[in-house]
Amino acid sequence: MEDLLQRLTNGNLTEVKVALASVVAALAVYQLVLAAVVYGRLRPAFLGSGPAALTHRASGDAIVVLVVLVGIACLSYGELEDDASIHAVAGWALAAVLVLKIVVVRWWHAAGRLLPYLGTTLFALLALTWATTARPFLF
Amino acid sequence: MPEDPTSAPERTAPAVADPGAERRTARRQLLGSLLVAVAIAIGAIGAVTAKLGTTSVAALEAEEDRRDAARDALEERRDAAEEAREARREAAEDARERRRGD
Numbered sequence: 001m002e003d004l005l006q007r008l009t010n011g012n013l014t015e016v017k018v019a020l021a022s023v024v025a026a027l028a029v030y031q032l033v034l035a036a037v038v039y040g041r042l043r044p045a046f047l048g049s050g051p052a053a054l055t056h057r058a059s060g061d062a063i064v065v066l067v068v069l070v071g072i073a074c075l076s077y078g079e080l081e082d083d084a085s086i087h088a089v090a091g092w093a094l095a096a097v098l099v100l101k102i103v104v105v106r107w108w109h110a111a112g113r114l115l116p117y118l119g120t121t122l123f124a125l126l127a128l129t130w131a132t133t134a135r136p137f138l139f
Numbered sequence: 140m141p142e143d144p145t146s147a148p149e150r151t152a153p154a155v156a157d158p159g160a161e162r163r164t165a166r167r168q169l170l171g172s173l174l175v176a177v178a179i180a181i182g183a184i185g186a187v188t189a190k191l192g193t194t195s196v197a198a199l200e201a202e203e204d205r206r207d208a209a210r211d212a213l214e215e216r217r218d219a220a221e222e223a224r225e226a227r228r229e230a231a232e233d234a235r236e237r238r239r240g241d
Binding site: 019022026027030034046048050054055059 | 164165166168169171172173175176179180182183184186187188190191
């Protein structure tokens, strides 16, 4: 699997992973801002809650795709066997919360009141996962 | 009492014009916020690329290995040359001593 990914990334799997994880982290911050607009915590004159909600959903879909790609790269490295235990735990927790949030958003509407908490947890886990893998390459 | 015809358009106009204007505004805001998301993604990729460089870590490590190998080869050649010089010097001294003995 790692060989295939290395071929696809022209031998730059680590760099691609760091870049994608950083895009996810940056978009996650934007998601927080958009969520604040959707829930009326922020009321900028230039952005209503409707468009903010649609962008939040679209950006969230993109984040899911990127998280899956980064997760596949992590698993191909066999990082879970290394001593990066915080990264591994945060990564698996991130996957679990992400699946739960998607289920709540798409099907389990009765649990909609949990969305702000799920979103905040997701952001914290994304930040932790990024900090334990991509940050050392950049700072 | 009949309605004042001059005031009617003022009351109805906003109600008729607003949905279209609102839709256009919402569409503009949606497009703008999506463009911001795209700009954030491009900015993040640009920042990471600027930090890591366009050459991969694997390529940099391979380059470092090549440099180390070249340095080792140079040192080996120097050692070999030094040993050869030493051997020649010893041979010359042996020859001198042999001539003196004769």
